[in-house]
Amino acid sequence: MLIDDVTVAFGSLRAVDGLTLRIEYGAVRAIIGPNGAGKTTLLDVITGKTRATSGRVVLDRTTDLTRLGEAAISLAGVGRKFQKPSVFEALTLRQNLALALRSPARGALAEMLHRPGRDELDRIERVLEIIGMAGSGEKLAGILSHGQKQWLEIGMLLMREPRVLLLDEPVAGMSDEETSRTVELVLALRAPDRAVVVIEHDMDFVERIADLVTVLDQGRLLVEGGMSAVKSDPRVVDVYLGR
Numbered sequence: 139m140l141i142d143d144v145t146v147a148f149g150s151l152r153a154v155d156g157l158t159l160r161i162e163y164g165a166v167r168a169i170i171g172p173n174g175a176g177k178t179t180l181l182d183v184i185t186g187k188t189r190a191t192s193g194r195v196v197l198d199r200t201t202d203l204t205r206l207g208e209a210a211i212s213l214a215g216v217g218r219k220f221q222k223p224s225v226f227e228a229l230t231l232r233q234n235l236a237l238a239l240r241s242p243a244r245g246a247l248a249e250m251l252h253r254p255g256r257d258e259l260d261r262i263e264r265v266l267e268i269i270g271m272a273g274s275g276e277k278l279a280g281i282l283s284h285g286q287k288q289w290l291e292i293g294m295l296l297m298r299e300p301r302v303l304l305l306d307e308p309v310a311g312m313s314d315e316e317t318s319r320t321v322e323l324v325l326a327l328r329a330p331d332r333a334v335v336v337i338e339h340d341m342d343f344v345e346r347i348a349d350l351v352t353v354l355d356q357g358r359l360l361v362e363g364g365m366s367a368v369k370s371d372p373r374v375v376d377v378y379l380g381r
């Protein structure tokens with residue numbers, strides 16, 4: 139995916155300012171930077187929640203996402219996990235995963251009555267395994283811990299086999315143990331035809347998952363590279379890590 143000279147202006151403030159990034163498949167990219175650097179706004183532009191003032195977001199060299207609405211962008215293969223999990227607590231894990239394939243407009247009752255086909259059942263079992271919850275498919279999502287809900291929600295995104303997976307602060311509020319488990323999960327999400335993009339303030343977590351780290355500051359690209367180089371870069375220490 140190519141973020142091509144994207145600017146998002148809110149009045150006189152440029153939350154994203156002429157930003158160009160190439161996001162590769164097969165890798166986990168972390169986007170870090172101080173509060174207000176434009177990280178969330180960038181994800182909002184990719185997913186169509188916010189319109190770019192100028193520039194393009196090009197998926198697979200052909201599709202300019204900035205021309206599409208949110209639903210079409212999701213159908214084009216972009217999945218986003220927000221910080222706060224929003225699973226359906228009254229449904230089982232399997233029902234939650236099944237629901238991810240269909241329009242939420244169908245409603246919970248229709249979902250309870252739905253009988254999935256073989257392909258769908260196989261996919262659900264595969265996803266339960268990836269998120270480390272094989273054997274828990276019949277549990278109600280409402281009894282899950284905060285961390286488990288986050289993983290289930292990642293599973294719901296995986297059901298659609300996304301090309302681009304955007305994770306917004308995935309370990310916020312997690313215990314150390316849950317964070318370690320999330321490291322394993324994020325690394326397992328890496329696939330040759332998938333780009334994983336993670337916004338996170340927990341630098342230990344970033345160090346454990348990121349193939350490449352992009353540092354934003356004031357809507358612009360400050361530094362890009364491996365975590366070890368980024369960590370010791372005086373510009374990054376100055377605007378972010380040293381604070």
Ligand SMILES: Nc1ncnc2c1ncn2[C@@H]1O[C@H](COP(=O)(O)OP(=O)(O)OP(=O)(O)O)[C@@H](O)[C@H]1O
Nearest residue numbers: 148151152153171172173174175176177178179180
């Ligand atoms: N809808 C909006 N209207 C006006 N200003 C906005 C809007 N959304 C974001 N901003 C501003 O744009 C800038 C970038 O915000 P953004 O949330 O993208 O930063 P961030 O890097 O995600 O920060 P954080 O780490 O705190 O989440 C900030 O100055 C913010 O106040």
